[in-house]
Amino acid sequence: MYSESLLVHFQRAEALRSEAVALPSVNLKTRQLCDLELLLNRAFFPLKGFMDRADYESVLSDMRLASGELWPLPVCLDVSSETGQMLEAGSKLALRDQEGFLLAILQVSDVWIPDLEREAAAVFGTADPAAHPSVRFLLSNTGRYYVGGSLEGLSLPLHFDFQDLRLSPSEMHRRFSQNGWRKVIGFQSEQHLHCAHKEMISRAAREAGASILLHPAVGVQYHGDLDQYTLIRSYQAFVRQFPRTMISLGLVPLYQRKAGPREALLQAMVRRNYGCTHFVVAGDQADPFAETGDTFYPKGAAQELVRAHEGETGIAMIPMREMVYVEEKAQYLPEDEVEEGMNVRAITSQELRHRLEHGIEIPDWFSFPDVVEELRRAHPPRSKQGFTIFLTGLSGAGKSTVAKVLLARFLEMRDRPVTLLDGDIVRRNLSSELTFSKEHRELNVRRIGFVASEITKNGGIAICAPIAPYPEAREHNRNLISQSGGFVEVFMNTPLEVCEQRDRKGLYAKARAGLVKGVTGIDDPYIPPANPEVTIDTTEMTPVEAAQVILLFLEEQGYIR
Structure with a gap:
């Protein structure tokens, strides 16, 4: 049950490219490119394009297209309000990849504003974003309008790997x-x-x-x-x-x-x-x-x-x-065929990760040497991985000074390249155009996280020392960096009154006098991390002592020797 692709003949493609110059267009997100490719190559047969409203409503209620054919999930093209408002039935929309390369022309048959909560309840079984991560994504990342219609494909999305x-x-x-x-x-x-x-x-x-x-x-x-x-x-x-x-x-x-x-x-x-x-x-x-x-x-x-x-x-x-592996038989058996008293051996995904990170042997009964070799290439022992130390806390908590001590210690070790991403340094060189609004503070911290993830990915050490007052950006950075190496969050839990006494920049004094607004700890909140790896109060601890606490944690976790 398959049909030839929706890619047009090259002569028709030339005509469409000329026509697309005057058409509105959208650069598709990665998830939308996946849907487009499977529509064009007919893996989503019998669909011939993104669903119109009749198909969408029918799929939500009955898992069937309006024609009665079985189809379990909506495949819709979501666009912004600006794009949706300029389209109507009979118009055309050029679909491009993230670099602007033309992939297809959508002959629009329908434009509407979906009820996303109803869609979530029908598709995922709940409309509660706290209960299901895909509901959370749907409600927070979907364009306001859905656009349906048939497709004429010029090219499948480009892939340069495998x-x-x-x-x-x-x-x-x-x-x-x-x-x-x-x-x-x-x-x-x-x-x-x-x-x-x-x-x-x-x-x-x-x-x-x-x-x-x-x-x-x-x-x-x-x-x-x-x-x-x-x-x-x-x-x-x-x-x-x-x-x-x-x-x-x-x-x-x-x-x-x-x-x-x-x-x-x-x-x-x-x-x-x-x-x-x-x-x-x-x-x-x-x-x-x-x-x-x-x-x-x-x-x-x-x-x-x-x-x-x-x-x-x-x-x-x-x-x-x-x-499961049964030791007495030295072979795998279906779990429901294991008899009482048999010695079953297993390695969980967490234990596998631990073995990879610490260079511990992975037994032949569990995996194949060729597979293990590939995993070890991607998961070297922690002592050879890149990692990020992310110091967060109020201004005056000691972040920058402790970061400079750590920088010196790592440079002395000379086993990995190390970069300091201090809050003030980043503000001058990476985020000079940003204000101190909540949105821009979040963006600044995420920029730091992106740079740190690249350093970590390439086997280096990134030391970050922003205030980072909000948990969303900190969690974003943890998720991003943890995919490439280690992430160690250090909460500099120095009390506000101690930070105010230090006040080397005079920031708190200006805030108390009403000369500046939006100062973290005064008229803008600092939300402490829920589960930092290390918590330090520098009230009665020198920067060298605080750095030593972090270094001992890194040694204990196998990141340094």
């Missing part, structure tokens, strides 16, 4: 046909795969008499996600553990909404369009909290929904069976 793995549905069908594969199991993965996964996938393939398509979703990175390049290289190493005639690896640019059962059904239908006849579904498939074990959707609900529509979708659901 191009040989980015096969379209028609190309994947061709590969299966050339290999003589009549039955194919699709398997979507978001985490590293090890020996247990090989046993699980192999067993499912044998029982179905099918070959395997390992088909991870790529495109959108989420906070806490694994490095995508490392992930894909580890998949390449994993695939090498199978006979070449049994498994194929491909990438699909599927934006994951984490919508539980509805999304599992969408994943199955996409794999159907890629040529799969079976799809492996976990009990907690597409659950936003699957990694923590405290799931949002009922266990098994995703499997039940995919199975219920097998006749209509044409793809059979295979339940994922968790495999």
Whole structure:
């Protein structure tokens, strides 16, 4: 069940490029580019464009298009109020990538303001942003207007990485046909795969008499996600553990909404369009909290929904069976076949990370040497990782002085490049155009975080010393930097009265006299960190002593030796 792409003939493409010069246009976000690519290459068959309002409303209420065809999730193009107000049915909109390269022309059939809370309740099962991260994202990051219509594609979004793995549905069908594969199991993965996964996938393939398509979703990175390049290289190493005639690896640019059962059904239908006849579904498939074990959707609900529509979708659901290593048998068994008294061994994802960060051996029964090698490249021991020390606190709390002591100590060690991003230095050189409004303070702290993440990513040490009074920007930086290396938040918890006594810049005196406004601690709040790694009060502690506390913590955590 697939159709040729929505890409037009090159002669038509030339005409569209000329026409697009006079058309309004939007530069698509990464998630929108993922949707566009799957529309153009027909992985989202039978859709021929972004949904109009009739399809959208029908999908929300019945999981069906207005025509009656099964479709579980809305695929809509959201735009700003400015763009939405200039469009109407019959107009055209040029769709471009983030660099302005023209990808497609949308023939607009509908423009409307959606009820996002109703959409959240229908799609995710709740409209509470505190209960579901995707609801929070939907309500805070979606453009005010939705635009629907058919597409004429000029080019698929450009990818410069792993191009040989980015096969379209028609190309994947061709590969299966050339290999003589009549039955194919699709398997979507978001985490590293090890020996247990090989046993699980192999067993499912044998029982179905099918070959395997390992088909991870790529495109959108989420906070806490694994490095995508490392992930894909580890998949390449994993695939090498199978006979070449049994498994194929491909990438699909599927934006994951984490919508539980509805999304599992969408994943199955996409794999159907890629040529799969079976799809492996976990009990907690597409659950936003699957990694923590405290799931949002009922266990098994995703499997039940995919199975219920097998006749209509044409793809059979295979339940994922968790495999565990039994020491007495020196082999993996399905968890439900383990007998009482058997010695089961396991390594959690947290323990794996700990072993990687501290250079501890990873046993052969758990993973394959080729996979472990890829992981060690991306996760060197902490003593060789880059890291950021993020000092936050009131003006006068001692941040800058402690930061300078740390800078000297790290320069003495000479094992990694080190950069000081002090608040005043950044204000002069990186954020000189910013005011001291809350919005600009947030932006300033996020700029510091971005620079620190680049330093950390490249194996260096970043010492940051802004006031950073608000938790949102601090949490943003923690999430950003933690993807690249270590993040150590140091709360300089020196009381306001002590900071005022020091007042080297005269800032507090001016604020008390009413000469300046928006001074943190006086007429603008400082919200303390909830869980800093280190808390220091410099009231009766010298800067050298405070720096030593931080250095001891770094040594204890393995960042320095």
